[in-house]
């Protein structure tokens with residue numbers, strides 16, 4: 421049973437292009453932004469790790485070795501691992517520090533589209549790490565959020581981070597601390613603009629951490645620059661299962677079209693939001709929310725999510741409503 425959206429208007433392609441919140445790129449590429457090989461603490465050599473993602477049909481993979489425990493004192497040869505069908509991209513996982521309740525604690529940060537920064541040393545604080553990543557044209561992602569014991573107070577004053585891991589499959593497999601939606605919403609509420617990423621953090625160790633989640637970027641080509649720009653600008657969605665076919669704004673309606681799900685939610689800060697549930701035994705493939713409804717007024721941002729019958733979620737990035745009015 422398919423429940424259609426209430427929005428029956430037919431936008432022109434130009435309208436759809438301009439208002440497509442995933443971006444106007446013609447390609448959808450699926451990738452994992454967090455992964456380890458034997459070059460740090462993963463179980464398989466880089467070639468086997470890459471081959472597994474290629475066989476699983478992924479389009480891109482960031483190999484993000486721990487720069488403070490490089491097995492061979494160097495990073496894998498990314499160029500040798502790269503291929504047209506699976507773009508293998510450079511990344512690093514930094515073990516930065518922060519202070520929580522008077523004690524120094526670690527704070528993991530991914531640097532995507534960049535390699536280790538020469539002057540970086542383990543123990544450097546988060547902001548310095550983020551600044552160094554950005555100075556090297558990289559993309560800074562706050563990682564291992566809940567598992568790492570992060571509190572919002574650790575992160576709320578940071579500047580220059582592009583995103584935060586809202587789901588980490590290894591953190592879920594190791595400690596049932598994979599979700600960080602509360603952290604994300606509270607940081608958004610504080611005024612930070614952070615995009616949300618779902619990542620495997622794959623090690624191929626004893627816990628399940630392979631192809632359990634991904635992001636899908638919307639791009640015009642398969643180049644590392646295009647993939648990086650899509651992440652940097654939020655032109656992607658994250659998923660543990662459902663695919664999002666459309667996420668767009670037309671007039672006062674924001675529309676999500678997706679694979680078969682049981683729930684579609686539109687959330688802002690605090691308890692504001694609307695949730696649509698499929699009737700028992702049925703599924704939804706889309707819904708259109710009316711942004712002129714009273715609960716939306718004065719909200720700074722909204723994000724959509726959906727959950728399939730197996731309990732797997734997908735999440736859009738937030739839209740900031742003030743941007744839409746410009």
Ligand SMILES: [Zn+2]
Nearest residue numbers: 454456513621
């Ligand atoms: Zn990791």
